Amino acid sequence: MGHPLQLGEPTRALKVITSSLLLLQDIIFCLVRMVIDMNFAKLMLKEEPTLFYICLASWAGILIFVLNIFKGFKSFDDGRMDDTTEKYLSSQWSKDASPCYDSAAAPKDAEAMINALESQAFTEDAGECAKQMQNILKAGHIPYSSLIDAPENLLRVSPGHEGLNGGLWTRFTVQYNLFAGSIVALGGEEQHKILIKSQKSGRLGCFSFTECGTGVLSGAGVETTAVFDPETESFIINSPNSTSKKNWISQGMYAEEAVILAELIIDGEKKGPHLFWTPIADSAGGDRRSAKNSILARPEPRDGVNVGSNPEKTCMHGLDNATMTFENFSVPVTGLLNKFCEVVQENGKWIYRTKLPSSAKRMLDILIF
Secondary structure, eight states, rough: OOOTOOOOOHHHHHHHHHHHHHHHHHHHHHHHHHHHHHHHHHHHHHOOOOHHHHHHHHHHHHHHHHHHHHHHHHTTTOOOHHHHHHHHHHHOOOOTTHHHHHHHHGGHHHHHHHHHTTSSSSOOOHHHHHHHHHHHHHSSOOOOOOHHHHHHHHHHHHHGGOOOOOHHHHHHIIIIIIHHHHHHHHHHHHHHHHHHHHHHTTTOOEEEEETTTBBBTTHHHHHOOEEEEETTTEEEOOOOGGGGGGEEEETTTTTTTEEEEEEEEETTTEEEEEEEEEOOOOOOOOOEEOOSSEEEOEEEEOOTEEEEOOOOOSOTTSOOEEEEEESSEEEEEEBBOSSSEEEEEEETEEEEOOOOOOOOHHHHHHHHO
């Protein structure tokens, strides 16, 4: 059985054929240009010798270009791993592989989690991989409370990653670091208590941060809006245009909760990017079963939340990557992560209040640094 990081044969063949046709097109163009330049050069040799030498230089440049094309084609990456890497991974790989790391060297506080992650059977079914993550979360090998009391335990897990089940390990990072970690870092004490109690439910989460228009810089240029509505005491989240669509949201298709990045707007005034924690979908129940394992059913998105799928990847199919847009999606006022800021009612009026450290002047400073 091939390693999951390899491209499938049809995909590889199509890639090679497409690239070959593009190279052939470039070569034909170059040859036509050379013929034109040769005829032009013959004429100019009689009338204007200087232009002849210019054409000669042009012809040499085109020839060098063609040679570079062939050189590039020779080293063309068709998606295959080099023989040494492929041989090594093949020797390490099997669907029912036991952990390959040295458990004796694993930190005690991280050993149970590493064992749980590394002992799972590899799968390219996103629903089955999501169910694995849900079971691991419920088991509480690393309780959410330790993210507050002993955050170093999370870091101690990473050295146990052998790279054979990247989809599940990425889900672990999303669940504990991006999702729960954001709530721990930016949420208030009451929000911490709610998070800790929620672990036994196994509700998966995602980090709805990256947008099409700004990518990883979404923290500084977010277009998704969260307008506070005092009538309903909630934030109304919208994706105003195509570039504000959330993109490549790992675990987004199986998440029931999300931490969402949006521009906070109160009384028409922009307050900058903020994070909001909210349920975005409800469990559909009725998990499917494969020959051996349970497969998590996709939850139903709530009103105002639209969840789609990014194009299929060439590997790590066990990890889903979602697109996400919002249309008048309502989030309660308590959904704003409020360790450093809050929207509260004072003297009958809703106000925005910050509790920033001295090193920060706005929430954007906290999010970026």
